[in-house]
Amino acid sequence: MRTGIFIVLLILTAGFPGLQGYAQNSRFADNIDDTTRINKLNSLAGNFLKQNQYDSCLKYASQALTITENLIRSKSVINNPAYLKQSKYHKIKSLIFVAECVSVSNPLKATDTLLSALKLVKETGNKNQEAEIYAGIGEIYTMLAQDQPSLVNNLRSLAILRETGNKKGLAWQLTIVGLNHRNMGNYGDAMEYFLESLKVSREISDSLTIIEALLAIGFTYGYVEKWKDALNYQQQALKIYQQMNDSLGIARIYNDMGVTNMRAGNLGVALKQHQEALSIRLKSPEHYYTFASYLYIGNIYEKLNRLPEAIANYEAGLRYIKFSKYLVSGIDAQLNLGIVYMKSSDYQKALNAFSSVLELSLKIKDRTSEAQAYLYIAKVWLAQGEPLRALTWLRKAEKAAPESAIVFLGDTYQSIAETYFKLGDYKNAYINLKKYDGVKDSIIVSENLEKITTLSNRLEFENRQALESENYKKNLAINQAEIKRGKITRNFSLFGMFVAVILAVIAFVRFIEKKKPNSRLNDTLSDLKSTQAQLIQSEKMASLGELTAGIAHEIQNPLNFVNNFSEVNKELIGEMKDELAVGNWQLAKEISIDIEQNLEKINHHGKRADAIVKGMLQHSRTSSGVKEPTDINALADEYLRLAYHGLRAKDKSFNATIKTDFDETIGKIDIIPQDIGRVILNLITNAFYVVDERKKQQPEGYEPTVTVSSKAVLPPPTGGGTRGVQISVKDNGPGIPQKVLDKIFQPFFTTKPTGQGTGLGLSLAYDIIKAHGGELKVETKVDLGSVFMFHLPIQQNTK
Amino acid sequence: MKILVVDDEKDIQSLFEQRFRKEIRNGEIEFVFAFSGEEALTCYGKCQHEAVLILSDINMPGMSGLELLRRIKQIHHEPPPVVMMITAYGDAENYNKAMELGADDFIVKPVDFIALKEKIKSII
Incomplete structure (x- = not known):
């Protein structure tokens, strides 16, 4: 399901003049043999690629590559410019196959291969191949979740295609660039590209690109939660497939509409659509899609809390995944199955399912799903009242969970804390709750951030709607006219040839779509992680602020005495001097007693102010953890004031x-x-x-x-x-x-x-x-x- | 002229007595002290015809100065006493609340006694 775009790009180059021109030249008989072999090998590679058999594809593409390289070095070819160019064309073709085969396992090597192809294509000047290579590089960046460089390369490809007038390639590439924008959250820009793709596709009456554009638009509406519009576009695509009598296409749209309805909360409709899709899929040999349909149905039953039906569908789906190449997808299904078994208190079967998750995760070295498996196994033990056993698994989960899988991490800490609590180990329970608390903040912040992003996207999106609705009406009219005139049949044979490929494209795009939000979320989370500590600290300071708001005022009370008694004393000293001057010793002495008493008061209130400030500082400091001799009465009194005035500062009516x-x-x-x-x-x-x-x-x-x-x-x-x-x-x-x-x-x-x-x-x-x-x-x-x-x-x- | 001073801090008595010692000596002003809102209310009930001016703190345990103000303003007495609030909490909310309840003045601690004296003299 990862082949997609590369094969589609073969469509771009399908129009290449081919091999005419040198075949007549008998002097190059062995070279012609070579050329025939290269063609065969490349075509084999292409076929295996369509079937996602990367190893076989790589084998034949590499063989083709070796022969072309030998050819290019041979004297006879070097001396024949037309043939040399031809050979370079083949070499580029093989290089692209190689890049495609290794793009998943070794994206760096794939990029390098494409870059060497790019160097070669600058020599041959084949614009269509150049566009293909840029698009290929763009695709690898998309796979690596690097949207910006992906967009740059896809736009280069797009510019070339606009120049060459390859309309079909242009229609595809417009959709690809639109997807780039969508991945980056620019739904408005994405929409413009999709609409242009729709327009170009309709100009050339290419049903496939029309459908892709319609679905891309539909999904974009789904992204901004405009379910009605999303369904409207999916319906249009459905109509075309129905016109073409293409059952797999129809099944595909039913699944799409099912997903939209599920997200919109219309579970009943969604269930029907997925079941409709399933009945078609069951007749097809593409087991992956049969599996996927079962999974969708199981999901909906789970949401409807119809657990036995959910289990039945998950299990049915898993039987099909065994025949498919996409074992990895089984992880999700097994996980869902285990959760449903756990909900139905069938712990043994739940354990079996989670063990399968673990086994698969270890096989593909996916730490997130590995951690998930541990976590759920622990939850099963916890549900069975075995906290000690649960704890062992939870520790594994904590160890395995990558920091980016923050949601599982939070879940794990919470479970660990719960377990310790059950075991009566409150200290460790508290420690883990604190960890959970730390993670929880990030989760909440990231959820909020996502919400805000969705909202602002929706706003921007709606601004572009005026423009969109105009185009929509015009295009719809054109489309209907085309279908009526039967123009669409023109693409039938082509469609038959590429149907599998297209499905793969869709799956790939889906795969990317599924992957994207996660990786973006992870980026966001890693950014947030650095600010998380600050957030928590500021939260602490905020609560401190509430308490100290009262204190800041409270300090005015002792200051009132300090200031005023000292001023009184100044006056009193003046009076005392006057009395002394007239020899009135007795009165002077009395005044001096007053002064002394006032000084004591000043001292007392000064100390009081000092204590208030110290208490405030002490509260803001983290615990020293050191025991020291303390007057607990003074401590209690001080915190009583702190609490009282803090609350007063917050709520005037409090008393x-x-x-x-x-x-x-x-x-x-x-x-x-x-x-x-x-x-x-x-x-x-x-x-x-x-x-x-x-x-x-x-x-x-x-x-x-x-x-x-x-x-x-x-x-x-x-x-x-x-x-x-x-x-x-x-x-x-x-x-x-x-x-x-x-x-x-x-x-x-x-x-x-x-x-x-x-x-x-x-x-x-x-x-x-x-x-x-x-x-x-x-x-x-x-x-x-x-x-x-x-x-x-x-x-x-x-x- | 009788002034009722209300504050939960006992030292306030000594402070007022020293600050106004000349006025007290001359018999211009007589102070009565209450150390809680409740006590102030009782005291005011007993000698309302004499008290012309009430100076009250706001933040006190039990009945707050604002509550005291509200209750005093409810008691119809001619002429109504002048009530000045003296508080460490000089924020807008406190001020507005006091004004709403009919306070005649609002003084923020630490108290500037020279200004206070002038205000009191203008009332007499």
Whole structure:
């Protein structure tokens, strides 16, 4: 299915004058023999190429090449310019075959071969061959997903074809350039080329190029999700095939329309069309297309959740792929089959299917599908309640997944986290959730980016519609007139000859189309990856910003005292001097006491401002991971203010009564202040959130209150226990229902509306407290509120 | 002239008393302090005929200064008291809200007492 374009280009050169001119010359009898052999070999190569038998094609093309090279070097040929030119023509032809044969396995070699052919064609001046070579180079670049150089070469080819007046070649090449533009997302430009191709094709009444142009236009409409127009063009193509009584062509369009309808969500219609196509395909020896039709049908059944039918069709399709050359396509089918088996809880068969995926992936060395196979095998084990076995496979998936396969990577991390969670290993669950979180951002960003691209493409596309609809009406009239006059029959014999080729072209174009968005997505993702870290950081800063917005204002309160008390002191010193000057010692002394007290206040509020700034900085820093002696009361108090004023800054209507009850006997304890601060902040923020929610529902007679307290816990006199500290955050919110209570420490669980909570706060808090050797607990009563408390053991070496 | 000062920070009393020590000594101004919105409301209820001017912080735990403002404006009293809001949060939203609720002035911390004194004197 990868042959396509090269063979089509043979059509371009079909009009070459051929071998007349030298055959009469008997002096070159052996050379004529050679020429006949070369012709035979080249024609064999061409035939094998049509059948996608690259090895055989390469063998015969290479043989032809060797003979031509010997010929070109022989004296008799060198002395006969006409014959030399002829031989060079054959050599170029063979070179193009060789390039085609190796284009998939070794695109670099294919390009080199074509470049040497290009050098040769400059000597012979055969414009059609030159156009063919440029188009061939363009095609290799398309295959390598390098759109820009592909376009450059295809445009060179197009320019030559415009010059030579090879209308049929021009019609093809216009479609190819259109596809280039479409791959680059320039749907408007693509449309212009397709329309010109349609116009040229109709001028020469070439049904094949008409159909290709119509389908290209149809697919472009599909790209911008204009299903009605897409179907309209596909319908036109269908009509032509029906006029020509070409069943395989009809089947092809049914599949195309089925795809369009499936994407448009008309599953019932799509199913019928694919089934129609299948009934035709079953009579044809092209097993690949039979397989593809089964796959489409299975897909739709899967979407309709009719799993037994989906399985039946996937399995039927897989029987056909065995006879086909495209074993690789079996991967998709096996994967789908496995997923459906898994959905139907038939785990053994699911495992079999995924093992086949693995086997094929290893064979073709495709790391993405290999990783997919591991991931799904793991999912089967997970579904069967065997997390340990699943974990082994998940690790393999993580290892195998290329970074570009970011969606699978995200899926894998999520599954790993789930598995660890099931195993009770919260630390590793958290680590993997964090990895998932990192990847998730990229996925979301790339999805959004894609959405934006589609949207802007659609806009640009619609701008070109006025122009398009004018042409459309004119062309349609011409087309109908042609069909009526029966002009179309002119191309019948040609069509018979090339039908297989054309199908291959379509398959190839499809293949490219399928490949394209992925590779573009990968490019985008690799670009995004570099900005991903920044994105996450800025997300962090945004949440910090919300909290610190309150703090920036809050610092004005202590500053108010610092400024004003110092100004008062200045005045007081003036007054004191006056009193001293008149000898009023007693009054001067009293004033000096006031000054002293004010200085203490200045000092106190200065320190307070300092603490606010430090707290802010501490929150923005990542955890040092080092335990240090910390006054946990001050820490709790500071984060209470931080949370309160942060929320106030965000929501002016927010208010709550804050109560504190700190046990001053605790002193300093060894903790990681940033981490414990984060826990306290989280508990307090949650408490504020629930009381605020309740206040919104119950505006009268409810006083939102949050109490933060600390208590030194002494070991029981009987011994055995350790000294510790208990911190609790109490709210008078609505309480937590039992259903929710079971899940609150689970990662990603949140009761907040989508986008408002990450669902990681409490699970993170849980992990931090656990890492400190403590315990996080909750007590709750419906309608009365909840108390979150954690206990931290105090080490003996605490100061 | 009686001025009710409302702020949850206790040091505000000492600050006002020192800043206005001459006026207090001369008997020009008498200050009453309340350390929460609730306390201010009770106090105002008790001595509303005397209080001419209320200076209130906005950000206070429990009843906020804006809520206090709303409630005071609901109590019909002739002449209505002048209410000035004093806040660290000088953003537009806070300002607009205060003005909507009928605040007579909006002062941003740190307070410029010289300007404040002039404003108060213009009211007297």
